[in-house]
Amino acid sequence: MKKAYKCVLAIVNTGFSEVAMESAKSAGATGGTILTARGTASKEAEKFFNISIQPEKEIVMILCKTDLVDGILNNLYKAIGSSTQAQGIAFALPVDEVCGLEEKIKEENQQK
Amino acid sequence: MPSRLIKKVAETITKKPSAIKEENKKEVSNVRKLKILITVVDRSKTMFYEDLLESFEINVQMVLYGHGTASSQMRALLGVAEGDKSVIISFIREDKVKETLEVLSEKFKKVRNGKGIAYTIPLDSIIGVAMYQLLSNDRTIKEGGKK
Incomplete structure (x- = not known):
């Protein structure tokens, strides 16, 4: 069964959460929450891939409708992908039940 | 023998x-399945929602501090005072989800500055029977799912 909502998480270097949010908004996301975090990576992997991992990270958490997810991830890939300074990764998680969303409340009211 | x-x-x-x-x-x-319940609320209401979740047999909660991304205009429109948020990550038994979300939904509407969102993410596996007992608040489960 296709779930109505998904949770998109984007992990980016500090300072790039706004860029991530803007690109997600341009694909139809209405809002999100920004969390601060610290990244870790093995020193060997850093040397091997010739990249440096900035430990300070920001996580952008966006709850959105399933049909918007592809567009959001596509925009995120372009704006904060590994080829950019944001060095971001983004993924979507399945969501079972949702409550408190403005659009869902409106839908429920219309059904009544 | x-x-x-x-x-x-x-x-x-x-x-x-x-x-x-x-x-x-x-x-x-x-064995009753567990889910991850994520509740995003205004930071000033963190304690209130933590206590509320505790009443639904939720033993473990983690609070992360973050901030919302809604513009100031949108915040004024929705009546949200600040941008600072708390993300409460908790583990909930599947049979408690419906009841919990109903109460949360009610509180999101009625409590002043208590607006927020909550959603559940399915959980596939977990390590340790003791950890399952703690998260599900069910001490009768033994190894192999026997009671």
Whole structure:
């Protein structure tokens, strides 16, 4: 069964959460929450891939409708992908039940 | 003793695979699935929602501090005072989800500055029976899903 909502998480270097949010908004996301975090990576992997991992990270958490997810991830890939300074990764998680969303409340009211 | 062991082995071998599957199913059916419940609320209301979640047999909660991304215009429109948010990550038993979300939904509407969102993410596996007992608030479950 296709779930109505998904949770998109984007992990980016500090300072790039706004860029991530803007690109997600341009694909139809209405809002999100920004969390601060610290990244870790093995020193060997850093040397091997010739990249440096900035430990300070920001996580952008966006709850959105399933049909918007592809567009959001596509925009995120372009704006904060590994080829950019944001060095971001983004993924979507399945969501079972949702409550408190403005659009869902409106839908429920219309059904009544 | 060896004869009893041989008898048991013979019994297991002669058992139909479907019967074994059914037995395993019975054992696992005692285990109630867990889900991750994520609640995003205004930071000033963190304690209120933590206490509320605790009343639904939620033993473990983690609070992360973050901030919302809604513009100031949108915040004024929705009546949200600040941008600072708390993300409460908790583990909830599947049978408690409906009831919890109903109460949360009610509180999101009625409590002043208590607006927020909540959603559940399915959880596939977990390490340790003790950890499962803690997260599900069910101490009767033993290893292998037996009561």
